[in-house]
Amino acid sequence: METKRTDKDLLIKGVKIMILTALLMFLGPTLVYMALGNKASNLYELTLIVGILICIGAIYAGFFGIKTIMKSMFD
Template identity: 55%
Template sequence: MEDNNHTDKDVLVKGVKRLGLCLGLMFLGPTIVHLALDNSDKSLYIPLLILGFLLCIGAVVMLFLGINTILDSMFKKKK
C-alpha cells in the first residue's frame, strides 16, 4: 500500500501566492480608506471609500482562500 499523504507543492505555491496578494490588499485597502476619509470634501470621496472597502473585503477573502488552499495541499487525499 502506497502512502499518498505528501504535500502537493503546486497547490502550496498557489496558496502562498494568494497570501501574498492578501498582504498587498491588506496595506492598499486601509490606505485608500484613509485617503478618502481625509479628503471628504473632494468629489472622489464616495468612489474612493467604496474602492477601499472593496479592497479590504478582498483581503479577507484572499486570506481565507490562501489558508484554505495551503491546508488542502497538506491534508487533502489524492485520488
C-alpha cells in the same frame, strides 16, 4: 501503503494568494484612510467604496489562501 505528500503546486498557488492578500491588506486601509482624510474631494465616495471593497477582498483572499494551503498539505 503509500504516505501522503504535500502537493507542491497547490502549495505555491496558496502562497501566491497569501502574497496577494498581504498587498490588499495594506492597500485597502490606505485608501479608506485617504478617503476619510479628504472629504472635500469629488472622488471621496468612489475612493471610500473602492477601499472598502479591497478590504473585503483581502478577507476573502485570506480565507481562500489558507484553505488552499491546508488542502495542499492535508488532502
